[in-house]
Amino acid sequence: MEPILEVDDLRVYYKSIWGDYKSVDGVSVKAYRNEVLSIAGESGCGKSTLVEGILRLVKPPGYIPTGKVIFEGIDILRVPEEELRRIRWSKLAYVPQGAMNSLNPVIKVEEQMVDAIIDHSGMDKEKAKEVALAMLKEVGLPVEVANMYPHQLSGGMKQRVIIATAIALKPNLVIADEPTTALDVVVQRGILQLLRMLKENYHMTVIMVSHDMAAHAQIADRIAIMYAGKIVEVGLINQVFKEPLHPYTKGLISAIPAIGKKYVKGIPGLAPSPLNWPSGCRFHPRCQHATELCVKVEPSIREVERERFVACHLYG
Amino acid sequence: MDQPLLELRNVSREFKVGGGLGLFSRRIIKAVDAVSFSMPSKPWITALIGESGSGKTTIARMILGLLPPTSGEILYRGRKVSEWIKKNKMEYYREVQPIFQDPYSIYNPFYRVDRVLEIAIKKFKLASSREEARGLIIKAMEDIGLRPEDLLGRYPHQLSGGERQRFMLTRILLIKPRLIVADEPISMIDVSLRAIFLDHLLSFKEKHGISCLYISHDLHTASYLADNIVILCYGRIVEEGPKNHVIEDPLHPYTKLLISSIPIPDPKRRWIDKIDLRSVESLRKFRMEKGCVFSARCPYVMEKCLSETPQLKSISLERKVACHLY
Incomplete structure (x- = not known):
C-alpha cells in the first residue's frame, strides 16, 4: 500500500501566558491511497488541531515546533505559500468543522461553487458551471438548489453543497472534520454514505475526523485513536473493534450506546489539560492497569503486529 | 387507571x-x-x-x-x-x-x-x-x-x-x-x-x-x-409505544427510516443498502395544510396521504401509530 500522506512527529502548540498548550504533541500517522482513514477521540484531544497542522492552517498564537507532513512527495510545511495554494483544493480538499455555516448567505449556491472552482483551477466560467451542476447531482441534490x-x-443540504464543492476538482485526498456533527441521523447516514462513495467511485483517500465511533465503524478502513495530543492506537477497523488493545480504546468502544446493549460503561475521570499533560503515559490517571512504569515512562507507539500500532506498556 | x-x-x-x-x-x-x-x-x-x-x-x-x-x-x-x-x-x-x-x-x-x-x-x-x-x-x-x-x-x-x-x-x-x-x-x-x-x-x-x-x-x-x-x-406524533416494540418492530415509515439510519457501532454490520440521497430531506420548508407530515419523504406514499392527515390510533394495547398504512 502506497502512502499518500505521511505525518511524522507533528507538534502543534499554542502560546499562552501560562505556557504552551501542547494540543498536538508528537503525532506520526500515514494515510494510504484509496482508503477511508478515521481519526477518533474526544473533544479536546487535538483532532481538529492535528488536521490544521497537516494542512498548515495553524495561525498565531499557534505554531508548529517540529514535524513533517509529506503529501504526494511534497513537504507541506515547507513549500512556498504559492505552491501550497495550488495544491489545496485541487489535490487536497478540506471540509472544516461547521463548514456548512460558512457559506455566504447573500450569494446563490451555484455562484459560490463556480467562484471556488475558477479560483483554484483556471477553468472558464461555462465549464466551471457545468462541473458545479454535475457535482450537485453527484451528491444527490436537485438542480434547483443551484439557484437557491x-x-x-x-x-x-448545505453540508452536501460543501462536499460537492470540495470534490469538484477531483482531489486525491479529502479531509473532513466532524462532517456529521449537528446533523439529524438520517442526514448523517446520507453524508457518511457520500464520503464512502468518494473512495469507491472516485478512488479518493478520505480522512474523517469524528468523535462518533459508530460513524467510523460504518465507513472506515482503518482507524487511529487519539488521546491527549497523541495517537494511542492504529489498526484496521475490524481489528480495533473486535479486539481493542489500548485501555482507552477499550473504554471508548464500551462507552458506545447501542440498541440492544444492556450495560454501557463510561471511562471514569476527566480528560487532562493540554497545558499540563500527565507524566508518563497520559492516560495513566484514568487507567485501571496503570503501574509505576506508566506514571514515569511515556510509552512510544509500536507496531505490535502487521498494521497494528499501540502505545501502551501492557504490550511490551 | x-x-x-x-x-x-x-x-x-x-x-x-x-x-x-x-x-x-x-x-x-x-x-x-x-x-x-x-x-x-x-x-x-x-x-x-x-x-x-x-x-x-x-x-x-x-x-x-x-x-x-x-x-x-x-x-x-x-x-x-x-x-x-x-x-x-x-x-x-x-x-x-x-x-x-x-x-x-x-x-x-x-x-x-x-x-x-x-x-x-x-x-x-x-x-x-x-x-x-x-x-x-x-x-x-x-x-x-x-x-x-x-x-x-x-x-x-x-x-x-x-x-x-x-x-x-x-x-x-x-x-x-x-x-x-x-x-x-x-x-x-x-x-x-x-x-x-x-x-x-x-x-x-x-x-x-x-x-x-x-x-x-x-x-x-x-x-x-x-x-x-x-x-x-414535523410537530406531530407519528408513533408511540413501549421501547422494545418501537425499536425492534417500528411501524411508521418515518420510525423505520430513523432506526435504519442509526449507525451500528460494529464494522461487521454496515449498511448494506444505500439510501436514496434525494429522500433524505425535502426542499419543502413549510408544513402542508393537510395530509401526512412525512408524505414528501415517504417511500410508501399514497394518494390518501396527501389529502388526509392520519390520526394517532391505537393498534394494540400499548402501541399507537399515525399512518394510513395501518
Whole structure:
C-alpha cells in the first residue's frame, strides 16, 4: 500500500501566558491511497488541531515546533505559500468543522461553487458551471438548489453543497472534520454514505475526523485513536473493534450506546489539560492497569503486529 | 387507571414568521401540532424523539411553563400547568425541574458554581442552617461522583462541559423533584462520560422515584434509558409505544427510516443498502395544510396521504401509530 500522506512527529502548540498548550504533541500517522482513514477521540484531544497542522492552517498564537507532513512527495510545511495554494483544493480538499455555516448567505449556491472552482483551477466560467451542476447531482441534490440561497437549505443540504464543492476538482485526498456533527441521523447516514462513495467511485483517500465511533465503524478502513495530543492506537477497523488493545480504546468502544446493549460503561475521570499533560503515559490517571512504569515512562507507539500500532506498556 | 403524572391533550403551538419585506406573506408555522401523550404516576422515563425542527424543545418549554400552548392543555398531576405557575409556582418547580442542553447558560459567570446549589437550597428551603446546607451539597456531590474539594469555590468556566452537566445532576439530587424535563442533556458531554450521566438518570428513577421526560434526537440512548418512546415528526406524533416494540418492530415509515439510519457501532454490520440521497430531506420548508407530515419523504406514499392527515390510533394495547398504512 502506497502512502499518500505521511505525518511524522507533528507538534502543534499554542502560546499562552501560562505556557504552551501542547494540543498536538508528537503525532506520526500515514494515510494510504484509496482508503477511508478515521481519526477518533474526544473533544479536546487535538483532532481538529492535528488536521490544521497537516494542512498548515495553524495561525498565531499557534505554531508548529517540529514535524513533517509529506503529501504526494511534497513537504507541506515547507513549500512556498504559492505552491501550497495550488495544491489545496485541487489535490487536497478540506471540509472544516461547521463548514456548512460558512457559506455566504447573500450569494446563490451555484455562484459560490463556480467562484471556488475558477479560483483554484483556471477553468472558464461555462465549464466551471457545468462541473458545479454535475457535482450537485453527484451528491444527490436537485438542480434547483443551484439557484437557491444557503438559508433556503437545511443543514444536511448545505453540508452536501460543501462536499460537492470540495470534490469538484477531483482531489486525491479529502479531509473532513466532524462532517456529521449537528446533523439529524438520517442526514448523517446520507453524508457518511457520500464520503464512502468518494473512495469507491472516485478512488479518493478520505480522512474523517469524528468523535462518533459508530460513524467510523460504518465507513472506515482503518482507524487511529487519539488521546491527549497523541495517537494511542492504529489498526484496521475490524481489528480495533473486535479486539481493542489500548485501555482507552477499550473504554471508548464500551462507552458506545447501542440498541440492544444492556450495560454501557463510561471511562471514569476527566480528560487532562493540554497545558499540563500527565507524566508518563497520559492516560495513566484514568487507567485501571496503570503501574509505576506508566506514571514515569511515556510509552512510544509500536507496531505490535502487521498494521497494528499501540502505545501502551501492557504490550511490551 | 391512576392519574397520570403528566398529560398533554391536543397541544399545539404556532409561531408567526416572515412578514416585513414581503418575501413571504406573514405565515404561521405549527411547531407543535395536536400532540397528546401522557406519563404514568409511577417512576417512569419517556423518551421524546425527533429531528431538528420537530418541535421537541417547544414541547419542553411548554411543560416547564416558559411558553403557553396556542391550544390544548398540559396537565401536571391533573392540574393545568398554567394554573400551577399562577398559583403555586414554587411548588411546581419543586416537583418539575429542567436539565438543559447547554449547561453553561444557567451559570452566572461572575459567581462561583456553589451558588447554583445554594440558591436551590434557599429557594426551596431544603436546609435550616449553613452547615446543614453544606452537608447536603457535599453528600449530593459525592453521590454523583464529583469531588467537592475540587469543584466547590470554582467559577463556571473552570469546569468542563461534563462537570457542569453533572453539577446540574447534583442540583437535581438536592431538590429531588418528581419529574425531570431533560432537553438533549448529553449532547455537550464527551462520549466516555455520557454513559455515566445516563446511569445517574436511571438511578434517580430507581432509587429516588424521579421520572424523566428525556428529549433527544438519539434513539441509541433512548433505547438504553426509556420505558416508552414517542416519535415526533414535523410537530406531530407519528408513533408511540413501549421501547422494545418501537425499536425492534417500528411501524411508521418515518420510525423505520430513523432506526435504519442509526449507525451500528460494529464494522461487521454496515449498511448494506444505500439510501436514496434525494429522500433524505425535502426542499419543502413549510408544513402542508393537510395530509401526512412525512408524505414528501415517504417511500410508501399514497394518494390518501396527501389529502388526509392520519390520526394517532391505537393498534394494540400499548402501541399507537399515525399512518394510513395501518
